[in-house]
Amino acid sequence: MSQYKHLLSPGKLGPIDLRNRIILSPMGDNFSDPDGYCTEQMQAYYEARAAGGAGLIIMGVVSIAFPHGTAEPFQCAISDDKYIPGLAKLAERVHKHGAKVAMQIQHAGKVAARDLSEGRDLWVPSIPRMTKNNIMSSLTQEELGKFISSQRRDSNPVIRVMDKNDIAQMVEWFAAAAERAEKAGFDGVEIHAAHNYIIAGFLSPYHNQRDDEYGGSFENRVRFLREVMQAVRARVSPTFGVWVRIDAYEMHTEGGITLEEAKKVAQIADEDGMHAIAVSAYATITRGSAFTDAPLVQKPAGYLDWAAQIKSVVNTSVIALGRIEPDVGDKAIAAGQCDFIAMGRKLLADPELPNKLIAGKPETIRPCIYCYVCVSQIFINERIKCAANPFTGQEFQKVILPATQNKHVAIIGGGPAGMEAARIARQRGHKVTLIERSNRLGGTLFFAALAYPENGVLLDNLTAQVKALDIDIRYNTAATAELLSSLHADQVFVATGAKRDAPSIPGAEMKHVWSGDELRRLMTGDRADEIAKNKLSLTQRTMMKAGSLSGATNSRDALQGLSKLWMPLGKKVVIVGGGLVGLELAEFLIERGRHVTVLEPSPSLGAELSIVRRWRVLDNLSDHNVAMLTHCEVTSIDKNQVNYQDKDGQQHSVAADSVVLAVGASPDHSLATSLNQQGFNAISIGDCDTLGYIEGALRSGTNAALSL
Ligand SMILES: Cc1cc2nc3c(=O)[nH]c(=O)nc-3n(C[C@H](O)[C@H](O)[C@H](O)COP(=O)(O)O)c2cc1C
Numbered sequence: 001m002s003q004y005k006h007l008l009s010p011g012k013l014g015p016i017d018l019r020n021r022i023i024l025s026p027m028g029d030n031f032s033d034p035d036g037y038c039t040e041q042m043q044a045y046y047e048a049r050a051a052g053g054a055g056l057i058i059m060g061v062v063s064i065a066f067p068h069g070t071a072e073p074f075q076c077a078i079s080d081d082k083y084i085p086g087l088a089k090l091a092e093r094v095h096k097h098g099a100k101v102a103m104q105i106q107h108a109g110k111v112a113a114r115d116l117s118e119g120r121d122l123w124v125p126s127i128p129r130m131t132k133n134n135i136m137s138s139l140t141q142e143e144l145g146k147f148i149s150s151q152r153r154d155s156n157p158v159i160r161v162m163d164k165n166d167i168a169q170m171v172e173w174f175a176a177a178a179e180r181a182e183k184a185g186f187d188g189v190e191i192h193a194a195h196n197y198i199i200a201g202f203l204s205p206y207h208n209q210r211d212d213e214y215g216g217s218f219e220n221r222v223r224f225l226r227e228v229m230q231a232v233r234a235r236v237s238p239t240f241g242v243w244v245r246i247d248a249y250e251m252h253t254e255g256g257i258t259l260e261e262a263k264k265v266a267q268i269a270d271e272d273g274m275h276a277i278a279v280s281a282y283a284t285i286t287r288g289s290a291f292t293d294a295p296l297v298q299k300p301a302g303y304l305d306w307a308a309q310i311k312s313v314v315n316t317s318v319i320a321l322g323r324i325e326p327d328v329g330d331k332a333i334a335a336g337q338c339d340f341i342a343m344g345r346k347l348l349a350d351p352e353l354p355n356k357l358i359a360g361k362p363e364t365i366r367p368c369i370y371c372y373v374c375v376s377q378i379f380i381n382e383r384i385k386c387a388a389n390p391f392t393g394q395e396f397q398k399v400i401l402p403a404t405q406n407k408h409v410a411i412i413g414g415g416p417a418g419m420e421a422a423r424i425a426r427q428r429g430h431k432v433t434l435i436e437r438s439n440r441l442g443g444t445l446f447f448a449a450l451a452y453p454e455n456g457v458l459l460d461n462l463t464a465q466v467k468a469l470d471i472d473i474r475y476n477t478a479a480t481a482e483l484l485s486s487l488h489a490d491q492v493f494v495a496t497g498a499k500r501d502a503p504s505i506p507g508a509e510m511k512h513v514w515s516g517d518e519l520r521r522l523m524t525g526d527r528a529d530e531i532a533k534n535k536l537s538l539t540q541r542t543m544m545k546a547g548s549l550s551g552a553t554n555s556r557d558a559l560q561g562l563s564k565l566w567m568p569l570g571k572k573v574v575i576v577g578g579g580l581v582g583l584e585l586a587e588f589l590i591e592r593g594r595h596v597t598v599l600e601p602s603p604s605l606g607a608e609l610s611i612v613r614r615w616r617v618l619d620n621l622s623d624h625n626v627a628m629l630t631h632c633e634v635t636s637i638d639k640n641q642v643n644y645q646d647k648d649g650q651q652h653s654v655a656a657d658s659v660v661l662a663v664g665a666s667p668d669h670s671l672a673t674s675l676n677q678q679g680f681n682a683i684s685i686g687d688c689d690t691l692g693y694i695e696g697a698l699r700s701g702t703n704a705a706l707s708l
């Protein structure tokens with residue numbers, strides 16, 4: 001508790017008393033029904049976060065003029081009294097757990113995707129300025145069909161530059177929405193004045209091109225927000241909280257919102273009685289990775305300094321947000337940089353985070369791995385989910401309950417699927433034996449954690465939780481029929497991962513050609529000697545030992561460092577396969593000074609990565625001059641080059657000192673089949689069953705354990 005004393009201490013957000021300073025950041029979830037009603041799925045999702053201990057729950061984007069001005073296909077509405085009963089139920093379910101609840105009221109303005117797709121006018125402050133970007137080019141065919149803005153009915157939406165009546169109407173919508181929120185038993189509203197939506201459009205000197213009293217000078221651009229804030233305050237009681245979310249910056253936007261202006265907006269909001277200022281940011285999507293600068297942020301505590309600067313010029317409370325770790329948030333509150341910490345992704349990954357801090361068990365918190373699966377769902381009009389937490393959004397139907405009949409389950413393979421199955425099965429009361437061939441848990445997640453360190457935190461969490469439970473872990477153990485017979489297990493889960501067949505490319509047998517699996521095993525010490533003997537020269541083996549690569553393989557940090565000094569790959573590396581594994585490996589190698597070319601046979605790169613993470617990886621690789629070629633069929637590998645054919649049948653070659661084959665992974669049911677033939681009750685889970693990487697592995701492990 002003491003480590004997080006400030007974060008966990010009660011706070012007053014205007015008239016609302018909060019039990020601690022942790023706020024669920026508003027996140028559009030797409031859990032409503034298509035008519036904007038609050039569903040059981042939505043209520044259970046928010047209730048779980050209240051039960052997890054957060055002080056305040058803020059519902060993401062609630063539509064004030066539904067379906068007009070709505071961005072998402074399953075967005076919740078507050079534009080009519082008929083929505084009150086469902087929302088009142090939600091409020092009651094949150095309150096039951098001692099948390100307070102607010103909703104973020106929003107009109108999406110020019111990004112109202114439903115107006116686009118349903119043929120309504122788009123309401124805007126002035127004619128939108130278009131930005132060219134490359135984001136569509138990296139989508140798969142399937143994603144292109146579902147992509148949020150591809151739903152427009154015709155290519156020329158009708159733009160309606162708001163006149164004064166429209167402005168008055170919009171102000172009224174905001175005020176009426178707040179009044180209804182209060183009627184529904186909510187404790188407050190957050191006025192969404194950020195992220196390129198309608199109010200931000202007025203505030204932005206770049207986007208607002210009006211020449212009347214709502215455009216031009218700062219006083220004019222802030223006028224609309226002032227009218228909204230004042231109208232909302234006038235319509236609700238003094239005990240109802242009202243605050244505003246603003247952008248500290250409009251990044252990648254020449255002439256956009258800057259911190260200096262954001263400070264002035266905050267001061268005005270303070271004057272107009274806002275109980276808090278939530279400090280976010282927006283970035284014009286000049287390219288896909290800009291989305292990971294803002295409004296989602298990859299950089300830890302990426303906006304905290306801005307929140308602190310805004311705090312220094314206002315008297316009202318400040319809500320800081322943006323990848324803020326609990327200890328960082330605690331210190332920021334202690335230092336007076338902000339008053340509250342809003343957490344988004346962390347509470348998707350683990351709604352119990354506040355309770356676990358209170359219990360003094362931060363190591364048990366399931367971490368967010370910054371894979372952007374959650375938000376990428378929004379881009380393809382799907383309900384949100386979390387790769388690290390299969391229960392997110394499924395709270396209404398997926399619950400860990402004690403087993404009705406206790407069984408003994410033997411799990412073969414200690415990767416993410418095996419560990420998650422073991423953890424949940426044990427929690428349900430089953431006896432669990434976990435059989436692992438190597439001397440450590442993690443499976444391919446260990447290597448994935450080298451390529452993207454964010455994955456490492458998940459690995460630590462899974463390992464710690466499995467070790468903390470009464471699970472019989474057998475390291476360095478082969479899952480033989482004898483062993484399984486001696487265990488008398490009722491159920492066997494086979495979680496030994498995918499099989500990776502080397503493609504039959506002439507030349508693939510040469511020593512400078514590595515399968516992804518060989519490289520992984522060498523680097524992570526998984527039967528590395530076998531690989532070293534076959535693939536490395538004596539000098540290389542000596543260097544490997546001298547660098548202690550093999551001896552240090554239990555420490556990811558050591559491996560990170562040592563692999564910068566030595567790896568068995570030459571300067572020019574060709575990676576065959578531009579999927580998740582190939583691209584993350586490319587990132588790992590460019591950090592180690594390699595010149596990398598990626599050859600992908602299909603039309604798409606990184607198809608298994610979430611859209612937003614893919615944008616980030618692809619931009620990073622192109623910034624490092626990695627050539628990434630699609631439609632390339634590798635025909636042969638020579639000593640110094642890789643030969644391939646493009647989609648027009650033209651032959652090309654690219655120089656290579658080393659080649660890595662990151663293709664050919666497929667599910668592997670062979671062990672489960674053979675065990676079943678021998679009379680064991682075995683099923684495949686994780687990549688063994690269906691390729692699904694971290695998200696699929698955790699979901700599969702969870703489902704298996706729940707099915708026992
Ligand atoms: C799935 C998802 C949906 C989001 N939807 C909203 C939204 O509706 N309104 C909003 O202001 N911010 C939205 N955000 C941004 C978050 O509120 C938060 O500011 C951002 O994720 C940074 O905080 P974090 O690092 O704690 O996630 C969303 C973020 C995610 C991940």
Ligand code: SF4
Pocket residue numbers: 344345346348349367368369370371372373374375385386387388389
């Ligand atoms: S989906 Fe990925 S980025 Fe989103 S909350 Fe879960 S782990 Fe974090």
